Amino acid sequence: MNAIVSKLFVLCVWIAAFVGALAQTPAGTVQERLGYPATARPLVIHADDLGGSHTINRAIFEALEKGWVTSASILVPCPWFPEVARWAKAYPEADLGIHLALNSEWTEYRWGPVSTKNQVPSLLDSQGYMPLEEGEVVQHAKMSEVERELRAQVDRAREFGIQLTHLDTHMGTLARSPELFGEYLKVGHAYNLPVLLERTPTEPVPPGISIPQDEALTDAVLQMVPGVPIDQWLDWYKKTLTPLKPGAYQLIVHLKLFAQMSRRLQ
DSSP states (O other): OHHHHHHEEEOTTOOOEEEEOOSOOTTOOHHHHTTSOTTOOOEEEEEEEETSOHHHHHHHHHHHHTTSOSEEEEOTTSTTHHHHHHHHHHOTTSOEEEEEOSOOOBTTBOOOOSSOGGGOGGGOOTTSSOOSSHHHHHHHOOHHHHHHHHHHHHHHHHHTTOOEEEEEEGGGGGGSSHHHHHHHHHHHHHTTOOBOOOBOSSSOOOTTOOOOGGGOBBSOOOOOOTTOOGGGHHHHHHHHHTTOOSSEEEEEEOEEEOOOOOOOOO
16 A cells, blocks of 8 residues: 555545445356355455546556556546557556546536537537536436437547446436436447446435346445545555455545655755
8 A cells, every 4th residue: 555655646535335236146146256255355446537637547557557456447538538548558458447427527627528519419518518517417418419428438449449348437427317327228238338336325326227136236335534644544444344244346546646746955
């Protein structure tokens, strides 16, 4: 952990561990289907927002190369996506998915859709970018345009030669309504890619959506409270992860490179 902290700034907006498909099925538990015993607790350490900026890319590239994280998902609409595509060609075995985006949440760093703007006008705000807030997407997005844009993001990544392993949803926007969630599942099935499913007390699967038992991810979300000092992160991880029951888990982190500056008196 100390080696990581010296190189990477972990943006702890939220760090979550998801319990994956714990119920018994004819094929066994998720961990058994992955080749582990039923009592195992395999952990995927996943980095979001790859492609968001050069510093994010550099941090996640290093973390993937050194095994500090085990997967990442890509923001295809962002301007630093081509750098990700070049790296992915050099590391074809990397576990990379698409961080499907319908909103652009930074007030001074914005992006628009992969589709041409005249094809998806309901996905734009008044300035021609994707909306800042998830609620704007829920209120204004037309589902035909949502499907077009989600497919465009997957297609663009494939056209750049990226071998995709999964889909997930940026800012949880695609879980904000049954209609959006339906498009999320539809695109996953269309491309034969697994999608991240999250069900929590505060963000349940939308009403009217039925999730097959062997596809559900859920029942525990653990969040690092903002303000935990960096020298206490390792203890927080130990305290939080140690009590988890057998199951398949995912720990989501946000990484960014920072330079350690030193000042010298003149």
